[in-house]
Amino acid sequence: MTTPTTIQRVTDADDVRLAADLIARSFDHLDANHYLVPDPDRRLPVMRDFFHLLTAHAADGAGEVLLTADRSATAVWFDRTAEPSAPADYEQRLADLAGPHLHRFTELDELFDGNHPEEPHWHLAFLAVEPARWGQGLGSALMRQTHTRLDEQGLAAYLEATNPDNQRVYRRHGYAEMTPSAIRLTDGTPFYRMWRPPGATD
Template identity: 55%
Template sequence: MTSTDTAPTLRLAGPDDISTVADIVAEAFDHLKVIHYLVPDPGRRKTITRDWYRLYIAHAINGAGQVVVTADAGAAAVWFDRTRPLSEPEGYEKDLAELAGEYLPRFQHLDLQMEAHHPTDPHWHLLFLAVRPDRWSQGLGSRLMDHTHARLDADGIPAYLEATGLQNRKLYQRHGYQDMSPPTIAVTGDTVLYRMWRPGQSG
């Protein structure tokens, strides 16, 4: 476990960090069932999904939310501000069609399912919490969450996320997230995401 004294500092990502953050997410998520569903071909999976992550990372950095990254580029959190009207990345449909190719229907299906089950109350959405595999179990994910939760709690703002598995679900529960009703989003018959809500704190 990394100690507080040696844990990397955190900073807000800017436009120059988009590629680095996309690399972090691509490495961290490559093993996930939902990502295997999106791109079944392992030889193309990381390239295609990395380009997809870039669309959202750039959108968050450019004003739709916030991206927090460790100074050593070991982990990143991509947040969206849903206390205001939703926007999607500029040119998203065109860019998605170009990068996804034959897998476009799968990406569209995931987008539709996630949006259909998204809560309507104002909140911040943790879309990606990613830690490079060689940095797992060092507390970086918790450090990133604590950073943004402190700011959200100061204003009593709730948070929402979709956990990708039962192990992640347990981590998020330790940080105040609760199962929602319905609790899951069925991407496929055996691939589900877990809907979790963290109520706004006061003080």
């Protein structure tokens, strides 16, 4: 198993863009992405812009963006210990990038916002690894770095898993399904809400 020697918290615009591109590529197979942008020719560029909008907001102070030293894996977290903020001009920027698919992105936002836990926590919004590097422990290393800090601060973590395989990975890091667990888009695509209390086995 290959583990990264260095994990960096990034704010540089080029690294933030790289992280967003990585998320878009590694998430391109997901049912949610196919629902949000049904047109396969438009899907990747639209999702790349969407992920960049949120990743840049995290890097600007709403959370943190982590990259492995070899730039093959990234984690995007949002600080939900206080009232969350939205990116500047979010509604207009979302409309500009989503185009005719705006209603689908709005539905996703409403689904997530309406089912987000209120207890203070950090939200793991995106965990992405280059497809060629899956199974090498990079995502686990990224999670452990933030979990260590959260455990020291007595803070919980939350995420929405995209499928049962991911759920199994997250369970190994101390996450458990919430009630209700599955929340669904209009077409039935599920997300699984998971919660990690501080000090959980990682």
